[in-house]
Amino acid sequence: MSENSSKKGISLLWKISIGFVLGILFGFLVGPSVSGSPVLSGYVMPFLDFIGKVFLTLLKMLIVPLVFASLVAGAASIGDLKKLGRIGVKTLILYFVTTAIAIVIGLALGNLINAGAGMNIEGLKAEAKAAKPMLEVFLNIFPSNPLDSMVKANMLQIIVFALFFGVACVLAGERGRKVADFFENIAEVMYAVTRIVMQMAPYGVFALIAITAAKYGLSILAPFAKVIGAVYLGCIIHALLVYSGMISLFCKRSPLWYFKGVQNAAITAFVTRSSAGTLPVTMECVRDNLGVSEGVSSFVLPLGATINMDGTGLYQGICALFVAQAFNIPLTLEMQISVVATATLASIGTAGVPGAGLIMLTMVLTSVGLPIEGIALVAGIDAILDAARTVLNITGDAAVCAVIASTEGETLKS
Numbered sequence: 001m002s003e004n005s006s007k008k009g010i011s012l013l014w015k016i017s018i019g020f021v022l023g024i025l026f027g028f029l030v031g032p033s034v035s036g037s038p039v040l041s042g043y044v045m046p047f048l049d050f051i052g053k054v055f056l057t058l059l060k061m062l063i064v065p066l067v068f069a070s071l072v073a074g075a076a077s078i079g080d081l082k083k084l085g086r087i088g089v090k091t092l093i094l095y096f097v098t099t100a101i102a103i104v105i106g107l108a109l110g111n112l113i114n115a116g117a118g119m120n121i122e123g124l125k126a127e128a129k130a131a132k133p134m135l136e137v138f139l140n141i142f143p144s145n146p147l148d149s150m151v152k153a154n155m156l157q158i159i160v161f162a163l164f165f166g167v168a169c170v171l172a173g174e175r176g177r178k179v180a181d182f183f184e185n186i187a188e189v190m191y192a193v194t195r196i197v198m199q200m201a202p203y204g205v206f207a208l209i210a211i212t213a214a215k216y217g218l219s220i221l222a223p224f225a226k227v228i229g230a231v232y233l234g235c236i237i238h239a240l241l242v243y244s245g246m247i248s249l250f251c252k253r254s255p256l257w258y259f260k261g262v263q264n265a266a267i268t269a270f271v272t273r274s275s276a277g278t279l280p281v282t283m284e285c286v287r288d289n290l291g292v293s294e295g296v297s298s299f300v301l302p303l304g305a306t307i308n309m310d311g312t313g314l315y316q317g318i319c320a321l322f323v324a325q326a327f328n329i330p331l332t333l334e335m336q337i338s339v340v341a342t343a344t345l346a347s348i349g350t351a352g353v354p355g356a357g358l359i360m361l362t363m364v365l366t367s368v369g370l371p372i373e374g375i376a377l378v379a380g381i382d383a384i385l386d387a388a389r390t391v392l393n394i395t396g397d398a399a400v401c402a403v404i405a406s407t408e409g410e411t412l413k414s
C-alpha cells in the first residue's frame, strides 16, 4: 500500500471514531424527546435509519464476491495442499481454544458478580433438548449447488467450494493459472469497492449508534448494569489477556499495533453487530494495517466470521449463570463444564448476524436444564451486549489471522 493510502486510512479512522462518539452523544441527547417530537420521530430518526440501512446493505453487498474471489485467489496462491491443510488445522485449534477460554472467563465473571441473585424468578425447568446430530451439521457444509450457496450467502458452503476451486486452479496448470489470475483481479477490484463503501462509514456509524443510543438511553441500562458490565469487562479482559498475549508471543508486535490496526473493523462491528457484515472491513484492516497476505487472510477471516465467536461464547457463559441465579437454580461445576462444551459448539453454529447469539443461548440453557424463559430477561438488553460480543468475535478472528501469518513465516507490518 502506498503512503498516500495509509494517510487516507488515518483520516478515515479519525472520521469513523468521531462519527461514533458524536452518534452516542446525539442519541443520548435526543432520545428522551423522540416520542414527543414529530420532527424527530417523523423525519430525523427515519432519516438516520435510512442512512444506517444503506451502509449495512452496502457492506453486505461486498461479502459474497469478495470472499469467493479472494479465497479462490488465496487458495491458488498457497497452492501447496500440505500448507493449506496445516493452516486449516492451526486455525481451527486456535479458534476452539480461544473460544473455550472466553467462555471460562465469562463463567468466572458470572460467578463473581452474581447479577441474578435475589431476583427470585419462578419458572418451569425446561426439558433438555437433543442437540442436532453432528454429522448433519458436517454434511451441511458441502454445497450441492454452489450458486445457490452464493445466492443464500451460506458462508461455510462458499468457503468449501472456493477451496476446491482454488486448489483445482493449481492442479489445472496453465489454464488454471489464468482463472486464478482472473479471480485475483476480481478480489482487487472488490477491495477497491470496499474502500469506496468505507467512505460512507463515518455517516453510517453515526446513524446506527445514534439510533441505538436514543432507543436505550442511560436509564434502561441501570437494572441490568451488572450483566452489561460483566460482558463488557469480560470482552476487555479476553482481548487484553488472550489477543495481546498471542500478538506479543507469536507476532512479536506490541498489542497497541494490533488494536490500532483493527480499530476500524472493531467500530464497524460495534455498530453493525454483525461479524459477516464487518468481514470486508476486517479483511481490509488485516491486509493493509497488519500486513497479512491474501493467502492467509482470505482463508482465516471468512472462516472466523462464520465459526469463531469468542464474544458470543463469553456472553453465553455470563448469561447462563445470570439466568441460573435469577431462577435460583444452582449450576454445579459439572454443569458449568457442560456450558463450556455446549457454548463452544453453539458459538460455532452462531451466524455472524445481529442477535444470533441470543437464539443460540436457548441451546445452552436447555442443555443444562435452565428455563428458556431466561431469554426474555436478556432480550431487552441484547443489542447492547451484542455490540460488545461482535467486536470480540471479529478482533479474535484478526488476532488468530496475524498469528497464523507469523507462524507461516510472513513478515507483518511494524
Ligand code: ASP
Binding pocket: 273, 274, 275, 276, 309, 311, 312, 350, 351, 352, 353, 354, 355, 356, 357, 358, 386, 389, 390, 393
Ligand atoms: N452478532 C454476533 C456476530 O455477528 C453474533 C451473536 O449474536 O452473538 O458476531
